[in-house]
Amino acid sequence: MPGTPEAEAVIRVRDLAARFDGRTIFEHVTFDVRRGEVFVILGGSGCGKSTLLKHMIGLYAPAEGSIEILGVRMDGLDGAARVALLRRIGVMWQSGALFGSSTLAENIGVPLEEHTDLPAEARDMVARVKLGLVGLADAAGRLPAEISGGMAKRAGIARAMALDPPILFLDEPSAGLDPITSAGLDALIRQLARDLGTTFVVVTHELQSILAIGDRCIMLDKEAKGMIAEGDPRRLRDESRNPVVRAFFRREVLA
Amino acid sequence: MSATAPDPATLDIRPDGPGRRLAFRGGLDAAAAARLWPEAMRAARGVHPLTLDLGGVTALDTAGAVLLLRLEREAHRAEFQGLAAGPLQALLDRTRAALDRPGPKPQPALPFLGRVGEATLRRARGAAGQVAFLGESLLAGLGALRAPWRLRWPEVLRHLDEAGLRAFGLTTLLGFLIGLILAFQSSIPMKQFGAEIFIPNLVGISLLRELGPLMAAVILAGRTGSAYAAELGTMTVNEEIDALRIMGIDPIAWLVLPRLLAAMLVMPVLALLMNLAGLLGMSVVMGTLGFPLVAVVNQLQAWVHLKDLVGGLAKAAMFGLAIGLVGCRAGLGAGRGPRAVGDAATAAVVGGIVSIVLLDGVSAVLFFRLGW
Numbered sequence: 079m080p081g082t083p084e085a086e087a088v089i090r091v092r093d094l095a096a097r098f099d100g101r102t103i104f105e106h107v108t109f110d111v112r113r114g115e116v117f118v119i120l121g122g123s124g125c126g127k128s129t130l131l132k133h134m135i136g137l138y139a140p141a142e143g144s145i146e147i148l149g150v151r152m153d154g155l156d157g158a159a160r161v162a163l164l165r166r167i168g169v170m171w172q173s174g175a176l177f178g179s180s181t182l183a184e185n186i187g188v189p190l191e192e193h194t195d196l197p198a199e200a201r202d203m204v205a206r207v208k209l210g211l212v213g214l215a216d217a218a219g220r221l222p223a224e225i226s227g228g229m230a231k232r233a234g235i236a237r238a239m240a241l242d243p244p245i246l247f248l249d250e251p252s253a254g255l256d257p258i259t260s261a262g263l264d265a266l267i268r269q270l271a272r273d274l275g276t277t278f279v280v281v282t283h284e285l286q287s288i289l290a291i292g293d294r295c296i297m298l299d300k301e302a303k304g305m306i307a308e309g310d311p312r313r314l315r316d317e318s319r320n321p322v323v324r325a326f327f328r329r330e331v332l333a
Numbered sequence: 334m335s336a337t338a339p340d341p342a343t344l345d346i347r348p349d350g351p352g353r354r355l356a357f358r359g360g361l362d363a364a365a366a367a368r369l370w371p372e373a374m375r376a377a378r379g380v381h382p383l384t385l386d387l388g389g390v391t392a393l394d395t396a397g398a399v400l401l402l403r404l405e406r407e408a409h410r411a412e413f414q415g416l417a418a419g420p421l422q423a424l425l426d427r428t429r430a431a432l433d434r435p436g437p438k439p440q441p442a443l444p445f446l447g448r449v450g451e452a453t454l455r456r457a458r459g460a461a462g463q464v465a466f467l468g469e470s471l472l473a474g475l476g477a478l479r480a481p482w483r484l485r486w487p488e489v490l491r492h493l494d495e496a497g498l499r500a501f502g503l504t505t506l507l508g509f510l511i512g513l514i515l516a517f518q519s520s521i522p523m524k525q526f527g528a529e530i531f532i533p534n535l536v537g538i539s540l541l542r543e544l545g546p547l548m549a550a551v552i553l554a555g556r557t558g559s560a561y562a563a564e565l566g567t568m569t570v571n572e573e574i575d576a577l578r579i580m581g582i583d584p585i586a587w588l589v590l591p592r593l594l595a596a597m598l599v600m601p602v603l604a605l606l607m608n609l610a611g612l613l614g615m616s617v618v619m620g621t622l623g624f625p626l627v628a629v630v631n632q633l634q635a636w637v638h639l640k641d642l643v644g645g646l647a648k649a650a651m652f653g654l655a656i657g658l659v660g661c662r663a664g665l666g667a668g669r670g671p672r673a674v675g676d677a678a679t680a681a682v683v684g685g686i687v688s689i690v691l692l693d694g695v696s697a698v699l700f701f702r703l704g705w
Contacts, residue, residue, distance in 0.1 A: 178670030195367035196396055203399045203432060210431030223669035241363060242394040273423065 094143035121298035168238030174230035176222035228259035358389030361397035383408035388415025398428035492595030508607035512614025550652035554685030558660035562681035565664025600653030
């Protein structure tokens with residue numbers, strides 16, 4: 079079951095540190111993400127949430143520590159082994175990062191064409207299924223410039239899911255969206271997690287989203303340069319004694 | 334999910350009464366679906382009744398479900414057997430529901446005449462936009478003449494540096510080589526008439542009047558026109574141009590004028606550099622033919638007039654203005670998305686080169702009429 083301690087860890091981060099030009103973003107970050115849960119990385123602006131995500135998907139090499147995804151060390155991996163691992167994760171980028179000169183259906187076809195030998199007809203059908211899953215069946219032939227921000231994020235999720243990866247990473251899914259669209263996206267994430275059993279790692283600072291979708295979370299802090307809390311977000315909100323965590327969940331100005 | 338399905342899927346095809354029975358076994362993922370697709374499709378075509386035995390399927394992903402549903406469609410009907418209720422069945426149902434949903438309606442294609450009309454209208458609108466842009470730039474330029482202190486001079490300097498100073502090396506190299514090649518090529522037929530001494534006349538006049546300005550303009554169109562289009566195009570795509578307009582700032586005066594001014598000012602300099610480097614290249618060839626430098630200079634002094642040089646440099650300034658206008662217009666008129674920026678840069682270079690050749694033709698007629 080999602081979030082229960084019995085579920086195996088699909089991602090293991092151990093003593094991770096990120097440094098740029100000698101400046102430490104965070105260090106001593108250690109946590110597990112378990113199969114089937116929606117795991118939220120939260121924190122204020124500039125605390126290194128997106129940096130942590132980029133470490134986890136292998137874009138940045140860790141200064142210290144290690145990251146293991148589905149039992150494979152992510153850092154230092156290259157060649158065919160890296161591609162094999164990347165096929166099994168999907169990433170939705172903050173702005174969607176859809177390819178501007180291709181339609182939504184073609185966007186989803188890219189990983190399918192690159193990583194499978196499916197005939198064009200099958201790729202097209204898979205793309206339609208994925209767009210249907212995120213409620214964009216009617217927009218298959220449209221270009222990214224012709225759709226709204228919320229649609230671009232959903233299309234980004236559809237593309238991330240093209241190869242049915244067991245783990246999806248979402249970077250700020252609700253940033254820049256109106257509350258209704260944002261709530262719709264949260265519902266979509268919950269539904270996908272429930273229906274597909276996909277593990278989600280979500281970076282966000284939207285309080286409502288965190289409480290709506292998160293099974294478990296960790297909180298990063300800029301001052302502490304690392305993790306300051308870990309656990310069920312609802313319990314953190316109600317029980318945490320850390321002033322920063324309390325201020326975050328209660329939208330207070332930190333004294 | 335290849336990891337959760339270590340057993341590769343297999344397909345067993347058997348006759349089943351009048352129809353066929355396709356038994357799948359193992360993990361039916363994207364790789365397996367791709368592998369089994371042609372064989373399964375052949376086996377299912379027009380078969381009735383078709384039975385899909387899924388009792389041995391241990392894993393299924395979207396691509397696998399798509400294969401099964403496509404087989405069903407190929408045979409018009411199929412009976413699914415053996416799939417236990419659970420996540421696999423749920424995935425199959427979900428995929429079926431998504432595929433059954435009607436897709437977007439295709440746009441009705443216009444008849445031939447309609448397409449011609451549409452294309453004509455688009456062209457006409459584009460041309461009208463060009464004229465309007467020319468008018469706007471002219472007005473902004475007149476405004477700047479009345480209040481020159483309002484022009485962004487640091488910006489003009491930056492563009493002078495980028496379009497001019499940084500192109501000096503390339504221009505000198507190309508000019509030198511062109512002078513060298515021109516002199517060398519013409520020396521072969523000239524030698525037959527013993528007329529090598531007239532090579533400076535030929536190279537000098539063709540460089541100063543035509544080739545110098547033209548080649549410098551081609552360099553400017555490639556280096557600077559495209560850069561203008563890409564920079565302004567990116568700003569258009571990022572809504573920066575709209576932001577300027579909303580701040581009450583005229584993007585023509587703010588962005589276009591400094592660029593136009595820089596392109597216009599820099600072109601005579603580049604053309605002059607091109608000319609001088611070309612003459613130097615020619616002198617080198619003359620030297621190898623046995624003519625000392627002083628003979629070359631004398632020949633040039635006697636036959637090449639100041640009006641050749643000034644006419645060429647005036648043309649160069651005109652070319653610079655045209656390239657700047659075409660480049661800025663392409664950038665500001667860019668559509669949306671990354672492809673729009675590329676299109677704008679292409680339009681700037683192609684449009685720039687076409688316009689300078691056209692202008693060159695016009696000025697040839699003009700200079701002839703004026704008796705230059």
